[in-house]
Amino acid sequence: MKKALLKKLLLSGKIFFGLILVLVIVVSVFPLLPPFKNYYHSRTVLTGSMEPKISKGSVVINQWLDQKKLKIGDVITYQHPSDKKIIYITHRIVKIDKTGLLWRFETKGDANPASDFGLVTQAGTEGKVILIIPLIGYLIEFFKTPVGFILLVALPLLIFIVRQARDVLQMWKKRNVPPVPKVLVAILLAFSFLAARISFVTYASFTSGQAAITGVTLSTAASFESVLPVISNVSHFIGTPGSPNQKKATVSWETNEPATSNLKWRTDPADPWTALTVDTIADQTHHSRDIDGLLPEATYYVEVESADSAGNSATASYSFNTSDLRAGVDWSEDIVINEFLPNPIGNDTALMPGGEWIELYNRGSSTHNLQSWYLTDFEGSRLNLTLGNITSSNSSTTGFDIAPGEFMVVYRNGNSNFELNNSFWGDEVNLYSSTNILVDQHSYSVAFGDEVLENKSIARYPDGTDNNWFDPIPSPGRPNVLEVQPLPTPTPSLEFSLRGDKKAVSFTVSNVNAFEKISYEIVYDSIGEDKGIAGSADLNGENTFSRSNLLLGTCSEIEGKVCVYDEGITKLHLKATLFSGSVETVLEKGIDY
Structure with missing residues (x-):
């Protein structure tokens, strides 16, 4: 009886151990398989910063998502440099900055008192947490240690080999044949050596290249090469x-x-x-x-x-x-190329004021005459300054004269030869005097870090300064500005009203799209007794939030819904609190009748 029970316990233990080992291997290996690689990752959480949502020792499965699919409240895993290691942090998004091409995420551990230091972009984000497996992380981390690997893999494998060898020997003896040939013994020893070798290589592979102890990362190739890159x-x-x-x-x-x-x-x-x-x-x-x-x-x-x-x-x-200059940028002449538009909206050769244009600026103290001056591109194609393709910002100067502090815009105006390229390699703008002397020059290219975007000019800021080139909004004939000044954010407003029969109230909060959440509380006096209504909701980017016909009383849940309304209501007061991260904005309004 005891032997049978012991066998059942051993069998149950084997099954449980096997299932746990399979789970560890699946969690570790599946992100490396072709359908999942680069899209799914598994990481071990070794701190309690996300408790109780994610307990210490859990494994999280992360799925890579485009930044536009991430929202406030999502839990993400991101990379953080620490000395020469990489650690992986799993925290919740509490705020999103959507300005710029790469959104920036403010994160915070649920159990932490403050947000994480610094913002995270998608470039450093591994993905959104889609699955949490409690406790298994402890076993995985133990598995990665020499002792854990020996106990969980090497020792069970050795026991399996020894038992199989014993069974083979027993079967051989029962057949009543001569002693086991030396060849079979050699084969078994070779198999044991091969299994140990595979076990060692697997462990070396599993533990090589670990970026940080907080992440579960599996390398599929044994890493014995030690030659540094050059x-x-x-x-x-x-x-x-x-x-x-x-x-x-x-x-x-x-x-x-x-x-x-x-x-x-x-x-x-x-x-x-x-x-x-x-x-x-x-x-x-x-x-x-x-x-x-x-x-x-x-x-x-x-x-x-x-x-x-x-x-x-x-x-x-x-x-x-940073005083190093690109060739041809630092010039001492009064007349300089101040701004140009290589990628306008519409046709590049459109008639002025459309198409490509180049703005000149007089940063000197005297007036210059630019008759017979011209511009060229990298290919040497020419754009002459003519009375038909230039405009001046100063009404007091005429013709080709450009006064101190004045802007002159030269339009391509249908010229089919001169061209400002929008390709990766960009182009070059050269300004020549009437005596064919190169007065100013500027090269632009994606290779230099320039972005040739539609309707984005390349300009000096402030006007006329050396080597201060930016890509602001186009401002031909006007001082350069870096960006359009944003419109002021509308102030949230609150409307609060009592229904005509004085049995219900309604309210609307407007201009709330900058906030994530709202809570509200309506209190009033009913024949000397304090009564109230309260609630909260996520705003989800909506610009208005409303609640209509909130009853001043109670209704039964039985069929027919009989309602009893409060009487003698006075001193109605509404308090709405808007939340944006840790910032709270409170709006209040009262009705007294």
Whole structure:
């Protein structure tokens, strides 16, 4: 009886252990399979910052989603650099900044008192949490240790081999044949060695290249290679950015094998490094990263880092100064190319004021006559200044004269030869005097960091300054501005009314699309007794929130719905609270009759 019970317990234990082991392997391996790779990831949560939603030791399954599908309240996993490691943080989105091409997400752990430091973009987001498996993370992390691997994989495998060998020997003896041949013994020993070898390789593969102890990451190839990538040809361009309208440097380098593209920088050797969003995919041999918002006249100390698929990492140091200029940009002449539009709305050769145009600016102290001056593109095609294709911003000057501080706009105006290219390689604008002297020049290219967007000009800001090129809204013949000033956000307003029969109230809150949630409380006096109505709701981007015919009384739930209304109502008061992150806006209104 006891033996039978023991056998049942052993069988149950084997089944349970097997199911747990299968679950660990499935959770770890399925994100690497072709249908799921790059779209699904599994990570272990080792802190309690998301409790009680996600308990410590849970495994989360993340699904990659486009930024437009993420919303406030979603739980996401994102990468965060920490020294030379990458840690993965799983926290909830509490605010979204939708300005710019890449939305920025403010995140916070449910159990944390404050939001995380810094904002997250989709470039550093691994995905939205779609599944939570409690506790299994502890087993996975234990599995990744040498002791855990031996106990959970190597030892069970060895026991299996020994038992199979014992069974084979027993079967051989029952057949009453000569002793086991040495060849069979050699085969069993070889099989045992091969199984141990596979087990070791699997463990080496599983534990190699681990970015951080907070994530469950499985590498499918054993990583014994230790040769570092070779970094070469580190260089930089100072270009014109698209947003936030500040100069940026594009740092480029090459490696002799596919590797990651990471960069950190500082402007003082004594300062801590500032690291860009971490790149974890070793898929490039030509690398480039952007440093935005360059400071004027500053030296930038840069360290680029590339790691191959085996985790071998190489670094190279580089520096540049923001006084470095692209060839042909720094000129001392009074007349300069101040702004140009290479990609207008509609036809590039349209008649003025449409089509492409170039704005000139007199930053000197005397008037100049630009008769017989001309512009050329990179190919040398010419656009002459004529009385039929120029306009002036100063009504007191006529013809080809341009006074100090005045703008003159030269339109392409149907010219089929001169052309400002919109391709990756961009183009070049050259200004020549009547004596064929090159007065000013500006080159633009995606390779320089410029963005040739429709109806976005490339301009100096402030007007006439050296090497301060941006891409603001077009302003031909007017001072350059970086962006359209946003309209003021309308102030939320509250309307509160009592129904004619004095048995119900209604209210509407307008201009609330900047808020995420609303709560409301209506209190009133009924024959000396305090009564009230309360509620809350998510706003989901709506601009108005209304509640109609809120009864001042109670109704039964039985068929026929008999209602008893409060009498002698006075001092009706509504308090509506709007929530935007941790900021609260309170609106109040009363009705007294």
